[in-house]
Amino acid sequence: MSMRDRCAITGVGATPQGKLPGSTALTLAVDAFKRALDDSGLKKDDIDGLLTFSGQTAPEGQQNYLRVGETLGINPRWTGTMYMGGATAGALVQQAALAIDAGMATHVACVYGDAAATGGGVFNRAQGWGDSSAIWGFMSAAANSAVTAARHMHVYGTTSRQLGEVAVACRYHASLNPDAVMRKPITIEDHQASRWIVEPLHLLDCCLVSDGGVCIIVSKADRARDMRQPTVLLSGMGQAHTTQILEKEDWWYAPHQKAAVQDAYRMAGVGPRDIDVAQLYDNFSISVLLWLEHGGFCAPGESGAFVEGGRIRLGGELPVNTAGGNLSESFMEGWLHIVEGVRQMRGACGERQVKEAEVCLVTGRGMTLNCANALVLRKG
Template identity: 40%
Template sequence: MPHPGSEAVIAGLGEPPVGRLVGSNPTELHVEAAMLAIEDCGIDKHDIDGLMTSGTFLNDNIRHHMIIGEHLGLHCKTFCDTLRTGGQSYLNGLQIAKWAVESGQCKAVLMLRGDNILTGVPKGTGLKAYIEYGAHPIEFEVPFGITVPGVYAMMAQRHMHEFGTTPEQLAAIAVACRKHASLNPKAFKRDPITVDDVLASPLVSSPLRLLDCSPICDGAGAILVTSLERARDLKSKPVRILGTGQAQSYYHLAHLARATGARAEDKARFGLTRTVQSVAAEQAFGRAGVRPSDIDVAELYDSFTITVLMQLEDLGYCAKGEGGSFAEGGRIELGGELPVNTHGGLLSFGSSGGINHIIEAARQMRGEGGDRQVADAKLALATNVSAVASNHSIAILGRD
């Protein structure tokens, strides 16, 4: 249990521009995001004694957290580490920051992400660089031509085969994200699109088309976590971290699809279209003491449209196989039953990491969403997903 007065909250947010940031570098982006979060809440930099970074695609280092801490002038940290779980890192990190503050290990924890994977990778070398970075098991899957879009395409094909999901239903997710991005001046892709536009975009890996896939871009983000007591003395409205959860399964596709090693009774529960996110959801909703229907706005990790569709099912918003119909008809748009990715998500805000989903959820709880603000929103859900829908982390945020 937290020490009296030590409930952890989000106190500071930093979100530099995203997109094609010519001349940027990962270290510079980390520092810019950090300074924005510090300015946002007005904390004394010397009170920050916890630091987490997520490493970088370019210029990475096993002591990345120490290097960034040095650039920021954070001399003595009582917790300092680099997160290594890809897109799932940030909600994983938020849970760690919460534990660090509530245990008394840290007074304030700064979590950062920054990279220039659009302008920093030479043209024509992106796939090779991504494979060498370890995006997929080189010895078992890469030789047979697998790519990240290819794996998610397999999930989409399987979902279509099992449940009759249609390309139009996937496209509705991309359209909703772009509609929200059009209201966000910071978003990378803001021009409106239609379902027909998505279906007419180039095929990447059947059935996923270009507009079903999140665009790569440069960007950064920062979140500062401290105690509620301390946060109430700072500049910005604190955002409460009501419940968190996480679950991980497998990296290799064959093991993931078969739920290799699972208990006999769990074999039917998990598979290519049934992820362990349902376990993380049980944790997060249980700890927050709320139900999926209580959530006012959801920021769902959206590397691909199929990623969102399966989460709608695994989070409990609809039965397995009904995610496609749930996503249709404006249900996940502003004004609908469950507004999803009000900042535009990875699909339109830009693929700058899952940290921006948390930042947007917190902004919605502060009432800072501008034209995309969900009216009277009291509860927000944020998710992060990585390693081909096998690493999942969730947080439920609330107003102070």
């Protein structure tokens, strides 16, 4: 039986973002929870589900849910901690919806906090995978995406300036977002002049590293209609994973991402033409190009041309990452993409609001391209 529109996101909360000296993963998670609770109009005792992502700097690791729950004073019926990098936020929202639909919980808080900018977080491939690719210098997420970008350029003729279109669009949207970390507009020339990180990726092709916290509350749809905020339905959900990376010739293209989006479309009963606004996971600018192809907005190899001419900016055919994304708003490993999707469906984004937006696609990816998920949010 389809879960279309049976659950809703009823509360979202985000702390200040950027460099926050003195904050910890735990204090940021707690602050975000309080903000989401206030946003929803629920009381703490209403929350009977707690799912967490410990981020890079929480010392408890997989026991993070215990520490967060203890600090919040919550004894949930349904709980746990998951780690899928940038795919975690979407996966936890899906897990929350499954628990609610099964009668295991009523209101589930999905919570994230991290002090990666000031707490020494390390972003690289998990160790202990046998002969690590690090022995020949393949040591970072930037390296993976640089290979993807180089291969896309070689096969399809994609250019660095087209990657720059993504960075410029995200920064323009961030300039309209008072909570964004990077708000000064940039040009294609600024992008081209920024230093190399891993060729062909410039500095402005790469996401930020940030301190911050985010909380997303999921509830049953029929309860959402009596709560504080306009209803935002979880209309479609999809996940896909691969445990093989370098062993597969097309690993760089992350084809499993298409499967995740297609599953979400199928559940929601929509297609790419129905999407009014998209929040596409952008750890690097090339990631957005892949998502545009996997989401069916253009054919394989056509995303470079697709992003030209302001097509993904506000007022364009498909506004993308309307709060600035990981590239300019803040790097919260995809959590803020869901928050922005919810706010767009509520019509609460002010200057950056997409007119008459009713359906939003949100995507996430993580763990060295292994994990992908997608959500279709619908105005209730």
